Every structure is written in C-alpha cells, then in structure tokens.
Amino acid sequence: MAKIFCVANQKGGVGKTTTTVNLAAGLAQVGQRVLMVDLDPQGNATMSSGIDKRELFLSIYDVLLESASISEARVRSQWTDDKRGAATYDVVGANRDLAGAEVELVDVERREARLKAALAAVDAEYDFILIDCPPSLSMLTLNGLCSAHGVVVPMQCEYFALEGLTDLVNTIKQVHANLNKELKIIALLRVMFDPRITLQMQVSDQLKAHFGNKVFDTVIPRNVRLAEAPSYGLPGVVFDASAKGSQAYVDFARELVQRAPTL
Numbered sequence: 001m002a003k004i005f006c007v008a009n010q011k012g013g014v015g016k017t018t019t020t021v022n023l024a025a026g027l028a029q030v031g032q033r034v035l036m037v038d039l040d041p042q043g044n045a046t047m048s049s050g051i052d053k054r055e056l057f058l059s060i061y062d063v064l065l066e067s068a069s070i071s072e073a074r075v076r077s078q079w080t081d082d083k084r085g086a087a088t089y090d091v092v093g094a095n096r097d098l099a100g101a102e103v104e105l106v107d108v109e110r111r112e113a114r115l116k117a118a119l120a121a122v123d124a125e126y127d128f129i130l131i132d133c134p135p136s137l138s139m140l141t142l143n144g145l146c147s148a149h150g151v152v153v154p155m156q157c158e159y160f161a162l163e164g165l166t167d168l169v170n171t172i173k174q175v176h177a178n179l180n181k182e183l184k185i186i187a188l189l190r191v192m193f194d195p196r197i198t199l200q201m202q203v204s205d206q207l208k209a210h211f212g213n214k215v216f217d218t219v220i221p222r223n224v225r226l227a228e229a230p231s232y233g234l235p236g237v238v239f240d241a242s243a244k245g246s247q248a249y250v251d252f253a254r255e256l257v258q259r260a261p262t263l
C-alpha cells in the first residue's frame with residue numbers, strides 16, 4: 001500500500017511543484033518506488049520531470065474523465081543523457097486540457113473521488129504517490145485531498161503565510177469530516193528559507209509553537225540551483241545533487257520515509 005501525499009497550498013508560487021518533483025526524485029534516490037501525479041493545468045511538474053506536456057499521449061485529464069487508467073497514462077521521468085544514472089519515477093502528466101475537467105465534470109456525482117478510484121488500481125505498485133496541486137482550493141485540489149493520507153504544505157515564513165494556512169487547515173478538516181476519513185496528516189515544510197531574515201525566524205518559531213511536530217525538521221533553503229533546474233527539465237536533486245537545496249530535499253525525503261509509519 002502506497003502512502004499518498006498531496007502537496008497543496010492555495011497560495012501561488014510558494015514552492016509546491018519544486019517540492020513535489022524534488023521529493024519524488026529524492027524518494028526515488030533513497031530506493032522508494034514513486035508515482036507523481038500532476039494535477040495542475042500549468043503542467044510544471046510534468047515539464048520538470050523531463051516530459052513535454054504538449055506531447056502527452058494521455059494525461060491526468062483522461063484519467064479524471066475515466067477514458068484512461070493510470071497504468072495507461074503513466075510515463076517514466078526522462079533525464080538528459082548526462083543524468084542517465086539518476087533514479088527515476090513514474091509520472092501522470094498534465095497540460096492545459098485539465099483546465100476543462102472542472103466544467104466537464106460539473107454534473108458528475110462524486111466527481112471529487114475520481115482520482116482516488118483511479119489510484120486504487122496501482123496503489124500496490126508504489127511506496128509513495130505524490131500529487132502536485134494547483135494554487136486554488138478547486139475541484140482539482142479537492143480530488144487531491146480526497147485521495148491522500150496526508151498533505152505536505154510548503155510555506156514561506158512570511159507575515160501572511162499563517163493567515164493563508166488557516167483557510168487550508170479548515171478545508172483539510174472539512175475534507176476529513178465529510179469526504180476522506182483517511183486524510184489525517186499534515187506536514188508543514190519551510191521552504192525558500194533564509195535564517196538571516198529575522199521575520200522568517202519569528203514566523204518559523206510561531207509555526208512550531210502552533211503546529212508542533214507537524215512542522216518537519218528539515219528546512220529547504222532559498223537556493224538558485226533549485227530555480228534553474230526546471231529550465232533543463234530536471235528536478236534540482238537530479239540537476240545538481242551537491243546543491244544545498246537538493247541535499248535538503250533528499251533529507252526531507254529521508255525524514256518522510258522515517259516518519260511515514262508513525263504519522
């Protein structure tokens with residue numbers, strides 16, 4: 001049985017996709033069998049895994065519309081020749097087609113449970129399934145939350161971060177109460193962190209005071225190599241394994257493997 005985590009935060013540009021692809025690559029590197037699902041019409045997680053979103057034969061859109069299974073739609077992450085030795089993971093990609101799914105499924109009963117049903121068929125083939133959510137609390141994100149055991153919430157330690165977190169935590173509570181009893185865990189991951197900035201340290205302390213051990217020990221620093229990697233179609237962990245940010249994501253992968261059974 002795979003542990004299923006969705007990476008969500010309704011705020012845009014907080015590091016969801018960077019976290020999803022680097023966690024996928026980090027988990028693969030430490031020997032885990034990983035499936036990554038791109039649930040964002042922007043398709044950034046797809047592109048960052050070396051797969052051209054414009055050339056997808058089947059995507060998560062087809063899965064949500066039940067015209068394809070996960071086994072049919074998945075492809076393997078694809079690295080440039082010089083990175084061929086790096087561990088890979090499976091990907092169900094996304095592109096702009098997915099933006100239409102919300103409208104097309106509007107009259108469908110239990111449309112928020114489509115992804116969960118599709119994942120059940122491949123659950124036994126993986127140790128971890130990671131879902132990259134779009135920056136909204138839409139039907140797509142709801143599909144992610146309904147499928148998962150846990151939510152990884154990447155956040156920047158800024159003044160308004162805590163406010164946004166309240167909305168997300170309330171949504172998670174509602175999903176838990178009404179749609180998915182298995183959704184229990186939240187993992188708060190501090191990203192783009194700069195300890196020299198006093199405000200970031202203060203917000204980080206507030207987070208720990210309020211959320212306790214839900215805040216992961218691993219902290220992801222601000223690191224330009226993580227930002228450069230997507231333009232090569234690679235996760236940072238594969239692009240430059242020695243970069244501080246890449247090492248931090250591998251540490252996070254290890255922490256998640258270690259904590260997953262007790263979470």
Ligand code: ATP
Nearest residue numbers: 012013014015016017018135192221222223226227
């Ligand atoms: P969206 O809400 O649009 O889906 P997102 O939450 O998925 O965005 P990302 O795309 O992962 O966010 O990151 C936003 C930008 O910040 C990207 O340009 C990414 O390369 C950069 N970035 C993410 N994490 C880091 C980091 N630790 N250090 C430096 N840059 C980072």
Ligand code: MG
Nearest residue numbers: 016017040044
């Ligand atoms: Mg994203």
